Amino acid sequence: MTQSLASARPNRLVRALTGLERVPAFARGWVRNWVLRRAVPFTGTARMQYVEMLPQRVEMAVANTRRVQNHIQGVHAVAMTLLAETATGMVVGMNVRDDCVPLAKQLKVAFKKRTQGAMRAVATLTDEQRALMQSTDKGEVIVAVQVSDESGAHPIECEFIWAWIPSGPRQKLKESP
Numbered sequence: 001m002t003q004s005l006a007s008a009r010p011n012r013l014v015r016a017l018t019g020l021e022r023v024p025a026f027a028r029g030w031v032r033n034w035v036l037r038r039a040v041p042f043t044g045t046a047r048m049q050y051v052e053m054l055p056q057r058v059e060m061a062v063a064n065t066r067r068v069q070n071h072i073q074g075v076h077a078v079a080m081t082l083l084a085e086t087a088t089g090m091v092v093g094m095n096v097r098d099d100c101v102p103l104a105k106q107l108k109v110a111f112k113k114r115t116q117g118a119m120r121a122v123a124t125l126t127d128e129q130r131a132l133m134q135s136t137d138k139g140e141v142i143v144a145v146q147v148s149d150e151s152g153a154h155p156i157e158c159e160f161i162w163a164w165i166p167s168g169p170r171q172k173l174k175e176s177p
Contacts, residue, residue: 117150
């Protein structure tokens with residue numbers, strides 16, 4: 001049976017983020033970053049910023065600081081990839097059911113030009129993709145993500161395929177006699 005998006009119950013991640021609405025507005029972004037960086041520690045190491053988190057759209061940012069720079073003082077290739085991967089993973093994570101776990105299955109990254117300044121990544125899901133995640137035990141989707149720098153250019157092009165599977169214990173296959 002498929003579940004409509006309107007009747008779908010928000011998952012754990014969405015419920016946790018909704019709980020942050022009780023935090024005063026001036027501190028909400030800081031608290032959200034602190035909570036999510038503790039949940040995904042590597043994003044804290046790189047000081048990724050969770051700019052906007054909605055079930056259909058996640059926006060992430062990273063400043064061009066020494067900790068994420070390459071040898072030519074641009075944002076390092078791995079930091080750009082982390083930014084895009086985290087944005088796509090979060091948008092998937094906000095849509096899979098609580099009895100499923102998201103898994104990065106494949107990524108393709110093409111570095112097109114030198115970056116200028118800070119970076120942003122915006123990952124989105126269609127209503128159809130969201131409905132599929134909420135109605136099936138397992139599957140995969142290509143998650144759209146746009147990565148831009150301060151000039152507005154798109155120095156990298158990415159394609160991320162995310163899968164989801166049931167999170168319960170694995171079933172042992174019955175041996176044939």
